[in-house]
Amino acid sequence: MQNYKTISNPDLTVGENNKQRWNQARYRRHGFHNANILFRRALMVRSREVLVLRPCERSSVPISHDLQGLMSHPAFSALCCIHGDEIVLEASADDFSTTRPHSIQSISKLHVHLIVGRLIEEGVLFLDTKVSDYLPDIGTGYANVPVQRLLDMSVNNNFSEDYLDPNSDCFTEEIALGWRLPGDRNIKETSLEEFTNSITGLEDQRFVEVAQYKSANTDVLTRIIAKISEKTPTQHIEEIADAIGYEGAFYISLSPEGYPAFSGGGCLSARDLARFGLIFTRGGKNIAGQPFANEEFLSKSLSRPAPRLAEPKDWLRYSNHVMTDGRFLGHAGYGGQFLLVDTQTKTSISFLSVLENEDGYDDVYMGDVAATLKNLLEEF
Numbered sequence: 001m002q003n004y005k006t007i008s009n010p011d012l013t014v015g016e017n018n019k020q021r022w023n024q025a026r027y028r029r030h031g032f033h034n035a036n037i038l039f040r041r042a043l044m045v046r047s048r049e050v051l052v053l054r055p056c057e058r059s060s061v062p063i064s065h066d067l068q069g070l071m072s073h074p075a076f077s078a079l080c081c082i083h084g085d086e087i088v089l090e091a092s093a094d095d096f097s098t099t100r101p102h103s104i105q106s107i108s109k110l111h112v113h114l115i116v117g118r119l120i121e122e123g124v125l126f127l128d129t130k131v132s133d134y135l136p137d138i139g140t141g142y143a144n145v146p147v148q149r150l151l152d153m154s155v156n157n158n159f160s161e162d163y164l165d166p167n168s169d170c171f172t173e174e175i176a177l178g179w180r181l182p183g184d185r186n187i188k189e190t191s192l193e194e195f196t197n198s199i200t201g202l203e204d205q206r207f208v209e210v211a212q213y214k215s216a217n218t219d220v221l222t223r224i225i226a227k228i229s230e231k232t233p234t235q236h237i238e239e240i241a242d243a244i245g246y247e248g249a250f251y252i253s254l255s256p257e258g259y260p261a262f263s264g265g266g267c268l269s270a271r272d273l274a275r276f277g278l279i280f281t282r283g284g285k286n287i288a289g290q291p292f293a294n295e296e297f298l299s300k301s302l303s304r305p306a307p308r309l310a311e312p313k314d315w316l317r318y319s320n321h322v323m324t325d326g327r328f329l330g331h332a333g334y335g336g337q338f339l340l341v342d343t344q345t346k347t348s349i350s351f352l353s354v355l356e357n358e359d360g361y362d363d364v365y366m367g368d369v370a371a372t373l374k375n376l377l378e379e380f
Contacts, residue, residue, distance in 0.1 A: 011038050012181045017358055018166040020180035029354045032335055033077065033096060035103040036251035036267040040178035040189075043260060044249050045237050051245030051275055051287045054086045061089045062379045066372040075336050075353040075365070077102055078270035082278060083347045083380055092270070101251055101267040102352045105333030108252065108266030110276070112221050113301070113321040115229075115236050116151065117284075117294030124228050127151070134224045141199035142220050150221050152306050153211040153318045158201030161214055163334075163359040169199070173216060177261040178253040192255035196220050211307040211318040218263035218321070226259060233260045243286035243293075244279060246272045264334060270350045277341040277348030280329055302326050302343070312367030328374055335360045338369045342377040349373050 011022050011031075022031030022038045031038060061081070063071075070076060071091055078092035078100075090098050119125035125147065132143040141157030142150070149155050160168045174180045176195040182188070196219050226233050237260060241250055250272070253265030268276065279286070284293030303326060306319035313332070316323045323331050330340040336353030351369055355362055 008181060008185050012040055012179075014180060014183045018171060020174070023179070023360065025356050025358055025360070028335065028356055028360060029095075032103040032352075032354045033100065035253075036101045036249075039251075039253040039265065040181070041254045041256075042178070042251050042265075043234060043237065043254055044251050045234075045241045046249050047241045047244060047246040049242065049245055049287060050247050051085070051278070053082060053271070053275075056086060056088050056090075062376065063089075064372065064375060066368065067376060070351070070353075070369060070372055073353070075355050077336075077352040077354060079349065079351045080270040080274040081347065081349040081376065082274045083345065087271070088347075088380075089349075089376075090271070096352075098270040099248060101248060101269055103333075103335065103337070104266045104268050104273060104339075104352070105264045105335055105337050106215065107273065107331045107333045107337055107339050108262050108264055109215075109218050109321050110331050110339070111237065111240060111260075111262050111266070112218055112225070113151075113298075114240055114279075114284075114293050115225050116221065116321070117297035118236075118292075119225065119229060120297055121294045125224070131220060131224070134227055135220070137193075137197055138220065138223075139197045139199045141202050141216075142196070144202060147221070147224065150217040151320045153213050153217060154208045154307050155214060155217055156203040156208070156212055157199055157214075159199050159214050159216040161216075163361060170215065172198075173219065173263075176219070176255050177263065177265050178255060179261075179265070189256050191257050192219055192259045193223065193257060196223060208307050210310055210314075213309075213318070215263040219259075221321075222259050222262050239292075244272070244276050245287040246275060248272050270352050273339055273350035273352070274348045277330065277339050277350065278346075280341045281343060281346040281348060302329060310363075312363065313370050316370070328377065332366055332370070336362075336365065336369070338366070338373060340370065340373040340377060342380065345377060345380040347377050347380045349377060 081089040127148040176192045251267040253261040286292040301320035306317040338351045
């Protein structure tokens with residue numbers, strides 16, 4: 001019998017700087033522009049009905065010097081701004097478009113906000129309940145933590161999300177999310193349950209002033225959703241897609257057990273990401289004007305005290321898995337992504353980009369993105 005030569009999948013194999021090829025600095029732009037076909041495994045969902053958007057009827061849209069700077073930055077991929085049902089601004093880099101899927105990274109976490117709100121409304125999820133009451137096998141890093149603290153990113157345990165540390169837990173998490181393979185070809189892939197059960201070191205549980213951002217919180221919430229809901233996570237994703245009315249497809253990577261990577265595995269076009277934001281301008285109603293999200297939960301998320309983000313985004317709080325200052329809400333994403341929604345003017349703007357530095361993050365750049373998008377939305 002002939003022995004065929006095989007190699008480890010080059011896109012998913014760990015290489016320089018302890019990163020899989022599609023997330024290495026020199027390949028990251030290609031990776032973020034094609035993540036939906038580079039993941040180890042992924043789910044694709046289309047909407048039953050598409051929200052029709054009108055072309056811009058305005059003679060001009062205010063493009064500030066700062067916004068022009070972001071659009072001419074080498075990292076820029078695409079942006080789309082929708083006011084009501086009108087596209088008031090759209091732009092893309094020469095190598096991309098506003099209708100191609102792009103990695104949205106942690107903006108995917110907004111799905112958890114929508115699903116958790118619905119489960120609270122159904123009376124099956126309680127925010128003061130400890131995680132171990134829902135997941136008896138969970139590790140000590142989460143066992144005694146109320147669900148509310150996961151939603152607010154105020155859990156202090158041993159999970160590390162330092163992309164410059166080759167021993168950071170986030171790299172094990174990426175195996176569990178279907179983003180990379182283990183460094184040793186003979187080692188099996190870590191499951192999401194194994195990963196979250198391994199987190200230990202729970203520390204002080206007093207209220208924190210500054211959010212302790214840990215994507216593992218979202219992974220644990222994903223497991224809780226799957227455990228207590230009568231619907232599968234896939235069914236929840238399909239219902240959200242139908243409430244949004246995507247033109248293209250929503251993609252999300254999957255763990256070995258089939259959990260969706262709500263912590264950062266989503267892919268959407270700039271136009272569809274802006275469509276996603278519109279559900280918050282409608283108070284949680286779907287495209288048919290019918291109740292979908294938990295409006296009371298959304299309203300409380302905007303008004304309640306919650307940990308603030310670190311500088312320079314410290315004008316935002318992290319409340320129930322959304323970033324908000326009470327009027328604006330949205331989420332940032334690794335590598336240069338941002339969705340921001342103005343609940344007063346009913347305007348949503350998506351911004352997609354690819355930072356090509358070693359760790360894929362730049363606090364100053366992301367602060368500039370958030371502030372510039374906010375300034376644009378205030379013009380409407």
